[in-house]
Amino acid sequence: MDKVTLYGSEHFPIPDDCSEVFSWLSCTDMLPCFPTFSAVWSTAVDALRDRVRPLAVVVREAGMLTVWITLGQQADALILEAFHAGDYIRALLLNTLADRVLFRMDETVVRLVREQLRAEDMFIGARLEPAVDFDLTAEHIASVHAVLPEAGLSSAHSLTPSKSMLFCLTLAPHECMTTGLHDCSRCSQQLCPYRGAKGRTIG
Amino acid sequence: MDNKLTERLQRALLRGDPGAVSACLQVNRRDEITAIKDSVLREMTQAVLLRKVPFCQLVAVCQAAEPLYDAAQPSVACCGALSGCMSPATQSIMVMLLHGWGVPTLDMGLDNSADAILCAVRKHNLRFVVCTAFTSDEAASIHEIDEKAAALGLRPSLKLLLGGVAPKAVLPVDNTDFRVASVAQEVADAWIK
Numbered sequence: 001m002d003k004v005t006l007y008g009s010e011h012f013p014i015p016d017d018c019s020e021v022f023s024w025l026s027c028t029d030m031l032p033c034f035p036t037f038s039a040v041w042s043t044a045v046d047a048l049r050d051r052v053r054p055l056a057v058v059v060r061e062a063g064m065l066t067v068w069i070t071l072g073q074q075a076d077a078l079i080l081e082a083f084h085a086g087d088y089i090r091a092l093l094l095n096t097l098a099d100r101v102l103f104r105m106d107e108t109v110v111r112l113v114r115e116q117l118r119a120e121d122m123f124i125g126a127r128l129e130p131a132v133d134f135d136l137t138a139e140h141i142a143s144v145h146a147v148l149p150e151a152g153l154s155s156a157h158s159l160t161p162s163k164s165m166l167f168c169l170t171l172a173p174h175e176c177m178t179t180g181l182h183d184c185s186r187c188s189q190q191l192c193p194y195r196g197a198k199g200r201t202i203g
Numbered sequence: 204m205d206n207k208l209t210e211r212l213q214r215a216l217l218r219g220d221p222g223a224v225s226a227c228l229q230v231n232r233r234d235e236i237t238a239i240k241d242s243v244l245r246e247m248t249q250a251v252l253l254r255k256v257p258f259c260q261l262v263a264v265c266q267a268a269e270p271l272y273d274a275a276q277p278s279v280a281c282c283g284a285l286s287g288c289m290s291p292a293t294q295s296i297m298v299m300l301l302h303g304w305g306v307p308t309l310d311m312g313l314d315n316s317a318d319a320i321l322c323a324v325r326k327h328n329l330r331f332v333v334c335t336a337f338t339s340d341e342a343a344s345i346h347e348i349d350e351k352a353a354a355l356g357l358r359p360s361l362k363l364l365l366g367g368v369a370p371k372a373v374l375p376v377d378n379t380d381f382r383v384a385s386v387a388q389e390v391a392d393a394w395i396k
Contacts, residue, residue, distance in 0.1 A: 026257035032218035033263035076291050083295035088266040092259065095292045131338075154314065156287025156341040 001116045004147055005058040011112065012054035012105045014097075016045060021096050024194060036089055044093040051078050054101060056109045057151075059143040063171050065113060068144040068151055069105045070164040071098055098163045099194065103182075106165060110180040113169065124180045125170035130157075132186050134168075141166065209239060216243040219263020221270075228270055237305060240268050241395075244303050248388050251381070258380040262296075265303035276307035280331035280390055281323050283311030286344045290337040293367040293379060297335050300387035306331075306394050317347040324357060331390050335367040335383070342368050362393055 018041045022028070027037050052075045057068045075098050082091035114124055130136035136157045144151045144166070152160040159166055169180060184195045208227060215223035216239070228236065247264050250256045282301055284294040294313060301308040309323060320332055332352075336342035345365050352358045366386035367379045 025259040027259045031257070031260055032220070033260050036219065036221070036263055037259065076289070080291045080295065083291065083299065086266065086269040088262050088269075088296075088299050089259075091292075091295065092262050131340075154287040154289050154341075156285070156336075156338065156344070158287055158289055158338055158341060160289045162290040162337075 001058075001060060001113075001120065001122075003060050004143075005060075005116070006147070007056040007058070007109060007112060009054045011056070011108055012101065014045060014049050014052075014054075014101055015104075016042075021093065021100055024096055024100070025092065033089070037093065040087075040090050040093055044090050044097060047078060048075070048094060048097060048101070051075075052098075052101075054105055055148070056105060057144050057147050058109065058113060059147070061143060065169040065171065066140065066144060066166070067109055067113070067169060068141070068148065068164065068166050069102060069109060070148070070151065070161060071101060072163075073150055073161045075163040076161050102163060102165055103194070106167075106182060110169075114180065117171070121173070123172045123175050124178055125172035125176050126178060127180050127182070128168040128170065129182065129186070130166060136166070140168075209235075212236060213239055213243060216240060216264055216267050217247065219260055219265075219267050221263075221267045224267040225270060233271070233273070236271050237273075240271050240303075240305065241391075244268070244391070245388070248384050251384050258384070261384060262299070265299045268303050269299075272302040272305060273307070278307045278309040278327050279329060279394055280306050280333055281309040281311050281320065281327070281329050282333040282335070283315035283320055284313040285334050285336045285341050286314060286316050288336050288338075288341040289313050293337050293383065294335040296380070297333060297366045297383050297387065300383060301333065301390060304387055304391035304394075306387075306391055308333075317344065317351050320348055321351055321355060321357065324352070324361060325355075330360065331362045331364070331394070333364050333366060333386060333390060336365065337368055337379070339368055362390070364389060 027034055052071050054071055059066045079091055079094045082094055117123060128134060138153055141151055141153060150161065154160050208231060212227040215227060243264065247261050251258055251261045280301060282298050291313065298308060298310050309327060311323060323329065324332060334345050342365060349363060352361055364386045366383040
């Protein structure tokens with residue numbers, strides 16, 4: 001595996017199927033707003049496909065992989081445009097769909113990394129998350145920023161663009177029986193609607 | 204405005220049907236509709252907080268009610284994401300809800316310093332500052348606004364609220380959507396009084 005590996009949008013298709021997003025929003029066909037949400041869905045998907053380019057960057061350094069997943073600044077811009085236009089249903093769908101795409105990218109990147117490491121007889125050790133396993137600083141994203149200039153940290157150490165994810169994977173010479181997926185059981189947000197979603201694990 | 208049209212409008216708002224609301228608006232006076240909208244938002248917010256309906260239905264109601272918002276009124280509240288918060292959704296949803304309640308709101312967008320917020324308070328003579336944050340670290344900067352507002356003597360006349368993430372010291376007994384909805388209602392109730 002190279003020092004820097006880029007995975008482009010061809011690895012991260014944006015899905016047509018609305019069922020998971022609607023499930024996260026608890027938008028069932030019993031609700032009065034369901035027809036409106038359904039009507040807006042396809043245009044929201046098309047807009048995201050047209051404007052957004054999902055990208056993952058994996059940097060290998062000192063026996064560890066730093067993984068940056070992002071939908072880019074266009075995702076934030078698209079969501080804000082919808083809110084400013086008063087098209088709140090479209091904005092909510094875009095926001096939730098963007099999160100779904102991010103989580104699927106997470107799962108896909110972990111799988112791709114595992115496959116590449118297997119070729120070297122290496123394995124994923126542990127997954128380390130910012131704010132849980134380490135305090136995120138500019139140093140952690142310096143190597144990513146060198147490859148992807150738009151990757152940054154806000155003054156409150158939040159990732160920018162906001163539809164981004166960063167985590168680290170340690171490397172091991174033996175199989176560690178770890179999924180490498182995000183573990184929701186370590187998060188304090190007990191009522192998060194994404195808890196235990198596909199691509200995430202609880203314990 | 205006749206009773207049948209009132210009922211039709213109320214049903215359209217509760218369904219969150221923007222098209223039906225627009226059709227009712229064609230034939231109605233704004234002030235009567237504003238009074239109806241207030242009760243619809245209250246009913247829907249309570250239903251969401253009691254988990255009787257999901258948040259998406261409240262979003263649909265707010266979209267349907269958006270044409271009723273009078274943007275020409277002088278602002279009484281500002282709503283901005285705190286310093287370092289770059290997530291558009293939470294702050295925009297808070298503005299959406301405040302508009303839904305009819306609270307004249309200055310939208311301050313993302314990544315606001317304490318000085319920027321207090322400058323807006325003094326310039327527009329605002330009564331409410333509604334901050335949003337997506338993470339606990341972002342939420343911490345609300346204390347700076349509190350301290351600086353007190354130092355400027357603004358604190359007694361200013362209601363300062365945080366929507367979005369629960370502060371670190373508090374158990375996360377509710378999620379960010381619920382906190383946003385309850386904060387919007389709190390502002391609306393204080394404004395209506």
